[in-house]
Amino acid sequence: MKQVSLAGLDVSRIGLGCMGMSAFYTGKNTDEAESIRTIHRAIELGVTLFDTAERYGPFTNEELVGRALAGHRDDVVIASKFGLMSHRTGDSGRSIDGHPDTLRIALDGSLKRLGVDHIDLYYQHRMDPAVPIEDTVGALADLVQAGKIRHIGLSEAAPETIRRAHAVHPITAVQSEYSLWTRDPEAEVLPTLRALGIGFVPYSPLGRGFLTGAITTPADFDDNDSRKGQPRFQGDNFTANLRIVDEVRTVATEAGATPAQVALAWVLTRGDDIAPIPGTKRVSRLEENLAADTLTLTETQLARLTAIEPPTGARYADMSVIGR
Template identity: 50%
Template sequence: MKNQKEPQKSTEQEKKGNNRRDFLKSGVLAGAGLAVGTIAFASCKDEKEIQEKRKQPQNSSKRKLGTLEVSALGLGGLPVNGFYGGGIREQKHVNKLYQGAYENGLTFFDTAEVYGPLTNENQVGAAVKPFRKDVVIATKFGFNVDQVTGERKGIDSRPETIRSAVEGSLKRLRTDYIDLLYQHRVDPNVPIEDVAGTVKDLIQEGKVLNWGLSEPGLNTIRRAHAVHPLSAIQNEYSLWTRDSEAEVLPLCEELGIGFVPWCPLGYGFFAGAINENTRFSQGDFRTILPRTTPENLKQNLQLLYFVKEWGLRKNATPAQISLAWLQAHKPWIVPIPGTSKLVHLKENLRANNINFTPEELNEFHTELSKIQVAGAKNIQPIVDDMGVESAPKK
């Protein structure tokens, strides 16, 4: 997708355009409907040069997802794929972002077959190629996606579809193994034992090293884990979406499974760029997100103001407080905020240096419990695919 030259902006327009996590027009759902464009793959620096220039990470803390060691924060791939507007980023821009992440100690990169579809895996694969052996790549299967056109035809986790998806992912990621492979959404028509058995075979073949589930039902987690141990569960989890705390997190702790919050900044809400006067452009996903509609936004801003107050206490941004709060729950929780800007990535990484004492966490949760969140956590089509149980094994 080629970027057209924009007319010169006024100073006020520039300020607005450069606002933290400024979302442009977006009418697509997570992992679906992104425009498929031609990606011009700029050449990466060779591995030796990058290794020589690599900086000492500002925070080298690591965490465990099951037995898989990852950086304390990950990087979600959707923003560079144009999900939040601005079109698919040029590969040279993506290379710089991912190299910057690597040089600053972030080595956990999340993508999926349906991000594009197909294009984001290409972006990530090209960007991390010079230092592939030093990083962890997570990707996802779970939909019937044409491996040539990218046409998506619905949820599908039949064994043959899984194998086709993995072969396509390996090719696009320019690798011979996937560190962490998720089922993107549970297929209610395929027993999870068949899914787990197929992934177990792929692990034995060396094509996959670890596996996980995204937004599964509780019983499905237990059944999948019994066939082959899960390394991670990836669910939506943030200051305004906390339903995983009731049952999913305790189950993860019981079974020794890591937890990866997606959308940890609430579609950019906790990045602090939204106020009571914000009006989203036509096509922006947040125009239909229940919690950012005009009737609910005023109430939900009370939550943002609360986070900003804690930011003043901790000398941190709202994004940093939001991420550090997630990390403070358990040492096996690894948020994956997405961004297309290196400055925002570095800002997020400073969350690794923010600590909450037990007393502060208690105070935080006491105050947080008094704030009522208005609106459903997501639009109904997305919610309908969450917490699904797979078909019983006959």
């Protein structure tokens, strides 16, 4: 597995997003033993970046990741997140809270669940408009000094927020959705990161599974699958967006690869400061995804993929907390 540097933090250029092992996409098919096998197989294949968050479950995903990585601590980079739950108010639901008191409580909980004494990359999951980013990052900087975290990250942050945060303490990575399904970061976020020397970690690089071609109708989703409520996966939007999968599949046939491998290979060409974290809970999908590390697409194929028109519909039904 090739390596990349996220502002000095060396990681495998393809990581593993662990969210779907415990939350949002799990449906009726949760298999903890298979998830742990997947994490162990990822380590065998050279993956070093593992991504989780307290919100996933909540809490259960960190516990799962902690169990799976026990005995491998020195070989991996653990990334987790805070800020989508309020520990000051006792709200365990979705509640954006970047208050320093909340993050300190959240971090101690994450350390305990993961079974570690520090987290390598600790992200603010969403930006809190009620708390100045300088206050949040200042508290995170104190935790870096205390040795509880090694690197600070932001998730779904806007350029001005990134600049303000970076002025308080160096930001190592920003995590945002990015793929042929979501190109938004290209306009302002990526140029900002490159000007500041900050790494980029795309989540959902397979378009929440859509780019794999495995989803052919909204009926493929279980009732509790979060994608059912997302505009791009509904009605006429879903039908219109199948054109994207068709183009990816065409290139995959030419390249002798799968659509997932082509979609990931495209992301990998977008810079040597990028480490996507495709998520899966199955060994077979993991192995398929990681094969993108050795897939080379022609300039013509890359140009065709890059020219694909954006999907129809918003990413979320409520976009008000995105990109602050």
